[in-house]
Structures are given as structure tokens and as C-alpha cells.
Amino acid sequence: GESVGLHLPTLSVQEGDNSIINCAYSNSASDYFIWYKQESGKGPQFIIDIRSNMDKRQGQRVTVLLNKTVKHLSLQIAATQPGDSAVYFCAESLTGGFKTIFGAGTRLFVKA
Amino acid sequence: DAGITQSPRHKVTETGTPVTLRCHQTENHRYMYWYRQDPGHGLRLIHYSYGVKDTDKGEVSDGYSVSRSKTEDFLLTLESATSSQTSVYFCAIRTGGGDSYEQYFGPGTRLTVT
Numbered sequence: 001g002e003s004v005g006l007h008l009p010t011l012s013v014q015e016g017d018n019s020i021i022n023c024a025y026s027n028s029a030s031d032y033f034i035w036y037k038q039e040s041g042k043g044p045q046f047i048i049d050i051r052s053n054m055d056k057r058q059g060q061r062v063t064v065l066l067n068k069t070v071k072h073l074s075l076q077i078a079a080t081q082p083g084d085s086a087v088y089f090c091a092e093s094l095t096g097g098f099k100t101i102f103g104a105g106t107r108l109f110v111k112a
Numbered sequence: 113d114a115g116i117t118q119s120p121r122h123k124v125t126e127t128g129t130p131v132t133l134r135c136h137q138t139e140n141h142r143y144m145y146w147y148r149q150d151p152g153h154g155l156r157l158i159h160y161s162y163g164v165k166d167t168d169k170g171e172v173s174d175g176y177s178v179s180r181s182k183t184e185d186f187l188l189t190l191e192s193a194t195s196s197q198t199s200v201y202f203c204a205i206r207t208g209g210g211d212s213y214e215q216y217f218g219p220g221t222r223l224t225v226t
Contacts, residue, residue: 008152032213043202043217044155089154093213098143098162099170100215102154 008087012109019077021106023090028071030092034100035064035075038087047075047088077108085110115139116218118203124224131190133221135203137183143206144186145215146170146178148199155202161186193225 013019025033031052036044050057050064050073057064063076073090087107093100115138125131135144143162147155147170157170159178167178175197179187190197203218 034214041220043204043220044215046214046216049212049214098160098168099157100213101171102147102156104152104154 008105008107010107010109012111013080015080015082015110015112017080019075019080019084019108019110021075021077021088021108023073023075023103023106025071025073025090025092025103026101027092027094028068030094030101032093033064033066033073034091034093035062035073036089036091036102037084038089038105040086044089080108080110082110082112084108116203116205116216118201118218118221120221121219122222124226125193126226127194128192131193131223133188133201133203133223135186135188135218137186137205139205140183141205141207142183144180145204145206146176146186146188147202147204147217148172148197149202149220150199158188158201190223193223195225197223198225199223 034049035047037047038044048059048062048064050066055066061078065074087105089105090103091100117136119134145160146158149155156172158172158176159170161167161180164180177189201221204215207214
């Protein structure tokens, strides 16, 4: 598969544990945030999004938290599974969404 | 996968040659994007399109041009490829509206410029 990041921050967790992936965004005017998952050899895949008028949003096994005061975003994955092993990107955008700025990504390893 | 295909999937070319990458979508989405992905840089926007013949530059547009003559196809051209353009290229479309602007990505094209 494609090598998407030789020097990415890496998080290693035990199968069944919860994972927390953090992201600092750059533009205080950004009002729409997205998390993507990228598996080896594939394009990024949408996981969950959140608007700036919210501080928490839950999906299936995933939760995104937004702290606008410190421009921080986190993705929590409950009961992490081997299939969750991937690179995770946060992204920010302004209303209208024409342009999205992606972070450098975090690699998640899940140990069986 | 939102009906997005990219061609070719892999290409090796020599410095100075022109290269065109194609993105094709089957669902009539208005917005289409070209990104490049390099180690340590995440995804960086090259160009995007907001309709037929309507395009604009992204953050790394130098050395690239695009064309969109019909809704379903968005072409990325490297007029004279350089080694710094060796990368993985992803096309994306934007869906949604209202509160959501999800992007769906194609499978990528690995381009090597020798």
C-alpha cells in the first residue's frame, strides 16, 4: 500500500481499549471540523464531523470533542478493534466548505 | 466510494514530460478537488472546481493546471513534470449541504517522476 506518512505521530493501543487521537487546528475562524480515516493503499474515508456551535458529537463507537478556546479537536474510539488501525486526519473548514485544510495525521496501531 | 474513479492508478514518467491524471465521478456532484499527499504533509489542495469550467487554485497549485469540461470529469495536468511532483494524488467530491460537507475520495494515483 501507499506510505502516507513515514514520520507521523503514532498511537499504539491494546485491542478493546479506548483510543484518543488529538489534533490542534490552526484557524480560529474555522467553523466546521472533520475526522477522516485512511487505510493503507486507500483514499481517506469520512468518519465524523462537528460544527463550531457544538462541543461534542457522537457516532457509532466514535466521539469528537471540540475545544474552541484552545483550538483543539479530539477523536475518541471506544473498544478499539484491529480494523481501526489506520492513519487518522483531522480537517478544518470555513462555512461553505470550498476548501478544507488537513492536519498531518496520526497513525493508530491496534495490538491484538 | 461515491462512484469516483481515478486513472491511471500508477504512472512513472520522466522529468519534463507532460502528464494528465483523470478523475471521473458518476453521481453528478458539483464540487471536485485534487489533492496531493506526501509523507509528513497530510493532504494538500492543488485545485478545485465548483462547476463546469469553474475552477480555482488551492495551496500548492504551482506547476499544475486543471480542466473541467463536463460535470463528471476533472483533469489534472502537469505541463512539465518535475521530481518534486512525485506524490500520491487524490481526487475528491463534496457532498451534503446544510451542516455537512463530507468529502469522498478516489483510490489515488501514485505518480513517480524520474
